[in-house]
Amino acid sequence: MRMSEGVEWALHTCANLAWVEPGDAVPAARLAAVFGLPAAYLNKQLQALARAGILTSTSGPRGGFRLARAPEAISALDVVVAIEGAEDAFRCARILADSPWGDPAVDYRATCAISQTMRRAELAWRRELAGQSIADIVGAVERRNPGTGERLRRWLTAARA
Amino acid sequence: MRMSEGVEWALHTCANLAWVEPGDAVPAARLAAVFGLPAAYLNKQLQALARAGILTSTSGPRGGFRLARAPEAISALDVVVAIEGAEDAFRCARILADSPWGDPAVDYRATCAISQTMRRAELAWRRELAGQSIADIVGAVERRNPGTGERLRRWLTAARA
DNA sequence: GCTTGATTACTCGGATAAGCTTTGTCCGAGTTGAAACGG
């Protein structure tokens, strides 16, 4: 079980965008340059975030991406779901239905004890992620390393008018 | 992010083995027949469980797999780790180190706020799974469907001497 | 100087390949039980 690397990029990029002025859009290429990431591929991930309503995108000169809403209103879970999809990692294939005494009419996703156990664990995971917002993350970083936001904002908007 | 289907097979199979007499070994082919699974592939998964010390394997006639210890002492997490590996789903690639002001000497897996957030969520997931044993699962099934164990035990040992 | 129009550079967006993990299959090594044989 391996989470897409795009999740890490997306979370870091959302945090970066939380630092720039709300009105300013930053191109994917510049956001990628922060970490030396392949620009086109990061762009693809940001597209997913835009489709999920986390970012808004603008084409043309002075275009780019910006947060669609306040950092307080974007949870880590929102970002993970946008990249990885909403489906659970564990997918009950209802193999109980294939056993000699299995009933094809029963929805084993709801009754199978194993499925329930796995689901409970995933819910705990989701709850934890839902409780952390981009604002929380940004705040923690600023508290540990004061000045990070200011430095990043300047770097991201350096070559701008 | 998708969990291997082998996890589901392994959990169900461990539950099934918990129902047979502790001394009896059941071949992979028979365990696979319960759910109509590809025998050779299930065998592969059970090998992983054996390497992890969850099952013991015996070759030759009347051989097969059996639980290496009491169902109470096998957690769902043990099984998941045996199949999926011990690594976290989210792997911090320390991309912060590649930023213009990143320090290659810093271990960003420990300090990065995003990495910590993801890690907390995974710990919650693991805690939940560690709290559920095979015995718990088997008990829940027997409580909901009394007689399941007896029926399965007979089916698994049907063609035996 | 101001308005208007064409132009140009810039940005996202989706379509298109390469790499890697997961899934699935196969045959060989080892072991056990049983059968055959001899005493």
Added chain:
DNA sequence: CCGTTTCAACTCGGACAAAGCTTATCCGAGTAATCAAGC
């Protein structure tokens, strides 16, 4: 009838292929700022 030897079937175990998903790249459509020309 009992012990010994041979044999044959059975089972795991790891090596070998196919499929699907993740990662990566490219070029086209659209857009907004810019520049030039005309008023």
